[in-house]
Amino acid sequence: MTGPGWRVAAVLVALAQPGNVSARFVDVTATSRITFVHQSGASPEKRLPETMGSGVAWIDYDNDGFPDLYFVNGAPGSSNALYHNNHDGTFTDVTARAGVAANGLGPTVFKTGVAVGDFDNDGFLDLFVTTLGPNVLYRNNHDGTFTDVTAKAGVAGGAAEWSTSAGFFDYDGDGYLDLFLANYVDYRLSENPYCGLKKDGYRTYCHPTMFDGVADRLFHNNGDGTFTDVSKKAGIANPAGKGLGVTFCDFDGDGRTDIFVANDTVRNFLYRNNGDGTFTDVAYRAGVGFDPNGKPRAGMGVDCADVDGDGRPDLFVTNFSEELNALFLNRGDGIFEETSERAGLGSSYLPLGFGTKLFDMDNDGDLDMFVTNGHVIDNVKLFQPNLSYAQRDLLYENIGGGRFKDVSTESGPAFGVDRVGRGLAVADFDNDGNLDVVISNAGRPAVLLRNQGVRAGNWISIRAKGRKSNAFGLGATVTIETSEGRQVREINNVASYLSSNDVRLHVGVGAAKIIQRLEIRWPSGTRQVLTGIAVNQILVVEEP
């Protein structure tokens, strides 16, 4: 084919090529044989936990190198589900054998979130399930089963507390993972007040201001299978908090892990680790508590990571409908600057964001952004016809300089589906070098979105094995240098909403064929440098 016609055809073909989109996610739920359906417990009484959804976690519980999936269910009596990854794109429900259904917690216990970490440093990941009620810690028995060790560990929390997001981290550098627990509001099923209008069909879920906040909890790991509640002593027991999201990062680069809590309708908390077992809430100084007009927002999901390539972890928080999701860039002087609008996040204004993750979806060496959405008021259309309960997910590509482009509509039909998105977690479940996404929808089937990897960027996945540090190296800072540049990341699986991500650190390196230098600053303080590392591999790094 020659002449002008050929040239036009070539241009059209080029436009249609995957090269013009950064990523394409395909719903592979059916072929993966994941059949989990979240039971919200929705009722005419409009009990608040019904609409808050539950979390989901990636956990390679059998250390076979492929992340397995754990779904938290909602309604009292419903079963959580553990799916074993069969390495061929399919999963098998192994809940019953594993003993992690958590369906016998009582008739009033709604289940909410999940945290993953190896609290006893035996090299196997354990599970922590949060609830409106006593929480549950499952120790991994190394044989595909788990044992409920909550009582011995002492991490149940308050009998009637509504715990939401949780995470393991080593705040005192003793090599054992401690446990942070975000608590939401003082809500009791027995006192469920009537909220909304009297008009038939207009009853709705209560606004969080109808309830007091509840102090978060910090459990110190004693290293013998037990924990001590150090919340007050550590200075994180602020009763005003209405915590929904939590993440950990070393915001000030002092080698100690700090805590960020996203609160619903009250200001967020940023706890700086003082290094002596205590924390100071520096949210006012840091400028991450409020919106640019000084008003608190409804914080839901959260993540921290360096999105602008300056080596400092930034913060991202999903918020309520008619509030922009918040991107706080870390200026490095203890102060963050909110850049949401100029960062290109305007399309997040109407949707109500929940689960989220910053990750390199196209392996081009920077962090992109996935947000799952869904309103909390199931009959919101009655009050605001331009809103709906189910909403579409949002995908943003990092276009450099701390700015993003909404690429949702060009990233596959999965982004044309309305969901009641809540929990969200990220992992490369098929180890093909592209990070995939699982979403837990309130009262609906879960969704597994496989990243097709339309761009052939190179990558490396790091599985850290701590010796002095905790067994999975959570909290380690990794610096990667390639011909494409330098990236600083932290090994941190605690992000999103009620959910837990893969413990492996996945870093896209673009066209680089080799990683010239890889430095790990372990939580123990040990520094380790590797050089000349091949890309496109899962690299196991043991702490020296």
Added chain:
Amino acid sequence: MMGVLVLIGALLAQAPVEERLAAIRADLFSRTDRVAEDVRELKQILATDPRSADAHELLGIAYRTLGTPELIGESVAEFRQALELDPDRVAVRFFLSRVYLDLGRPERAKEELETALTKSPGNPQLLTLLGETERQLKNPRRAVQVIDGALQADESNAQARYYRALALFDLGQRDEAIKELERVVGAHPEALDPYLALGTAYLDANRSADAVKTLSDAARIDPARREPHIQLARAYRMKGLLDKAEAQLALAAPRERATTQAAYDVQGEQVELEFELESGLVKLQRGQLTAAATAFKKVLEMDPANERATRGLAEVRRRQTRNGK
């Protein structure tokens, strides 16, 4: 002028924290035009000292003064942080109780007030608010008793008398309640609620001339509030002045844009119900039966047991049947 304010702000920022807090406290209790600046300064203080109970307390007061729905929760949060740092702060418990009452949570208000009274027994302000709390908890007799305790300390306490009047209404003692409200209104407060309550009570007592005067005062104090206009429409309708009634209803017409906040606006729903009911009654009196029926149906959507709307709709149907014949 702006330069002077900037200079004052800069000087205050350099002053010791105690002096800055004292200045803000004076501001918050004496004027409302500097609240936004006070909030900014309090946040600066908390940025350097996150454990300042004074700053948390004042920030809670500032947020409540601003009063927007987004800030009410933060007001509670600040008060609770102040109490976490210093549980003996009686004033914080008082302000926190007021916010709880604003939020329709009298149980929590009662807890805070009772705790405060153990530290400051007989405090008339606490007793006044506790009385209103008891009334909201459907204990009007107890409310009157508690408020009488507050009035023993200061019988000119207008707030106590207003709350006492509300409790007397709840007890069915309308005449005595009117006398209380007349004492309150006699002091010419720039607060709409006593006028509205008194004007409505006059209407219930068929004192329409007194009602029109009092409700007009209410409408003058806050022309944007819909309730005085609705009650004025009712007063004019009762006097057969239907044009004037409709003019008042036009002033009371809904004008809010749809927001998620509307899902929780129970008070707004009640006002809307009163508006539709009054519209229906005016239309009925004018013989505009279809329009009246529409209005009554809207009332019944909001409150299926509403007797006046049910009676109104029955009357519409009776007349329609008669006209049909």
